Amino acid sequence: MDIGVSSTEVFNLHVLLEQTETGRMIASIAELANCQVEADTRKEALAAIQDLVSDRLNNAEVVPLTVPLKQLDRDNPWTEFIGMFADDAEFAEMAAEWQVEREQDEDDQA
Structure with missing residues (x-):
């Protein structure tokens, strides 16, 4: 070698x-x-x-050692769900309500 x-x-x-x-x-x-x-x-x-x-x-020898890293599983199990509510008007309305609730909670905490 x-x-x-x-x-x-x-x-x-x-x-x-x-x-x-x-x-x-x-x-x-x-x-x-x-x-x-x-x-x-x-x-x-x-x-x-x-x-x-x-x-x-x-009395020593210094040699380079290349260690291949295991390939990480790049498949994100959530990928298939990205954008599933993109054209859902009902979900958009709920998301807007949640945003209003969050902002109210933040105001209440301040």
């Missing part, structure tokens, strides 16, 4: 930098579980997290 990944590809990760209450910096990688370091400065934290990621990925 050829997945088309070469060893020269760039693997971009997101580094989350946080400063502790004591002023130290915590760097963690959002995409990798348990990949976190703590250092005195931002620069040291970034260097340390880069070393940690390099060590961790040195």
Whole structure:
């Protein structure tokens, strides 16, 4: 199975930098579980997290995985009823009465 990944590809990760209450910096990688370091400065934290990621990925392989999503049932069971009262004068009259009642209820609540 050829997945088309070469060893020269760039693997971009997101580094989350946080400063502790004591002023130290915590760097963690959002995409990798348990990949976190703590250092005195931002620069040291970034260097340390880069070393940690390099060590961790040195013996690992990163491959793309395409997962097809199940097709959702797009058939809405109510579709067949859309517009069924379009030309029904009696229904239009009832709908107008309901609208008046709603507006009166809204006025009463205000």
